[in-house]
Amino acid sequence: MTLYAGTIVDTPGDPFTGDPGDALAEVGALLVRDGVICARGSVAALRAEYPDEPVTRLDGGLLVPGFVDTHVHFPQIRAIGGLGMPLLDWLERCALPEESKLADRAYAREVASEFFDGLIASGTTSALVFGSHFVPAMDELFAAADHRGLNITSGLVLSDRILRPDLLNSPETALTDSADLILRWHDRGRLRYAVTPRFSLSASDEMLDVCAQLLGKGVWFTSHINENVAEIAQVAGLFPGARHYLDTYLRHGLVTERSVLAHNVHPDDAELAALAERGASVSHCPTSNCALGSGLFPLRRHIEHGVRVALGSDVGAGAGLFLPKEALQAYFIQQLLGPDGLPLTPAHLLYLMTRGGARALGLEDRIGDFAVGKDFDAVWLRPPAGSTLAVNLKHACDTTDALARIFALATPADVASVWIRGVSDQAPR
Numbered sequence: 001m002t003l004y005a006g007t008i009v010d011t012p013g014d015p016f017t018g019d020p021g022d023a024l025a026e027v028g029a030l031l032v033r034d035g036v037i038c039a040r041g042s043v044a045a046l047r048a049e050y051p052d053e054p055v056t057r058l059d060g061g062l063l064v065p066g067f068v069d070t071h072v073h074f075p076q077i078r079a080i081g082g083l084g085m086p087l088l089d090w091l092e093r094c095a096l097p098e099e100s101k102l103a104d105r106a107y108a109r110e111v112a113s114e115f116f117d118g119l120i121a122s123g124t125t126s127a128l129v130f131g132s133h134f135v136p137a138m139d140e141l142f143a144a145a146d147h148r149g150l151n152i153t154s155g156l157v158l159s160d161r162i163l164r165p166d167l168l169n170s171p172e173t174a175l176t177d178s179a180d181l182i183l184r185w186h187d188r189g190r191l192r193y194a195v196t197p198r199f200s201l202s203a204s205d206e207m208l209d210v211c212a213q214l215l216g217k218g219v220w221f222t223s224h225i226n227e228n229v230a231e232i233a234q235v236a237g238l239f240p241g242a243r244h245y246l247d248t249y250l251r252h253g254l255v256t257e258r259s260v261l262a263h264n265v266h267p268d269d270a271e272l273a274a275l276a277e278r279g280a281s282v283s284h285c286p287t288s289n290c291a292l293g294s295g296l297f298p299l300r301r302h303i304e305h306g307v308r309v310a311l312g313s314d315v316g317a318g319a320g321l322f323l324p325k326e327a328l329q330a331y332f333i334q335q336l337l338g339p340d341g342l343p344l345t346p347a348h349l350l351y352l353m354t355r356g357g358a359r360a361l362g363l364e365d366r367i368g369d370f371a372v373g374k375d376f377d378a379v380w381l382r383p384p385a386g387s388t389l390a391v392n393l394k395h396a397c398d399t400t401d402a403l404a405r406i407f408a409l410a411t412p413a414d415v416a417s418v419w420i421r422g423v424s425d426q427a428p429r
């Protein structure tokens, strides 16, 4: 066992349903055995109770739960930074040419390695990963995630129209290829499978029907929705009988409590009501929405309808893998919305990128905070001495203030150490 001592902060409460200040908790020590938290409390209390256990001191900075990224594209790790285009142009010019390269298994293996190295260096220990269009690339992704012990949900991306031909699969091969991948990887260690049509723009009713057949196997579902007005208009044209974008998924039974839909920047009230009724979650991707000019996410309307919301980096359209940057951008967007915005506190921001993500992925009984019995997935944010963040932390008046300064200033360079189910991925710097 190991006793970790420091300033340890999490959000056992939900800041969106109660007083945000009450959602935040701080303790001085955690006791971890075999990767699982078995006690939390003050240093004095835990040392008195467990006098023989070694103590790891985390002096300075904050220890927070491992981040949960609910929308990130692994094949796009080499395609970040394509600015100046709306969604459909960006897909055609930046994202999809890169995704085609993953047909080469050796290339996909390198990309998977770069992707997970980047995630861990950014403090992300759990993710719903938008996969590749190619089966061997998915085998490489799952193998790499398993090797690193990460909590990963992912699946083969399915499309049968509109995209470049090399990225298309037929509904028949989509069914057999996905079923094989589910058998190989779903529920293996910390891995799970997610049925993943790219979006209904590139998936016919026949393909969405295949997705429904696969969902019967107890796996997850993810896709995109309501990201960009031109995209929404095209989807409406392709599904003339649909009431709205969500209906293209709803009428195939694809919207359940195991569904996570990315973006939803332009929903109507009926869509929000249907998402809430079915317990589905929305992944809000703030820097992507801003980079592509997709729009300002209506968080208040989601929360008022009772829709679960978490954060996604949406790399490569997003501006990097570091979720505190997404949280900061989420805060900015709500400020810019004026009276329609939902003012976010540091407790909201921490919740969105940890416990909120765990709840969206149905993992709240295992990760997302430091409750006893949960996996010890953790990030020690401790800036280098003399950095502007270090100066600001020194002058923070309390933990909430310290968190605010971290959201304003932190970068991956401030990630001093990451634990994945109790295993430290890097020696503290």
Ligand SMILES: [Zn+2]
Pocket: 071, 073, 130, 224, 262, 314
């Ligand atoms: Zn995306």
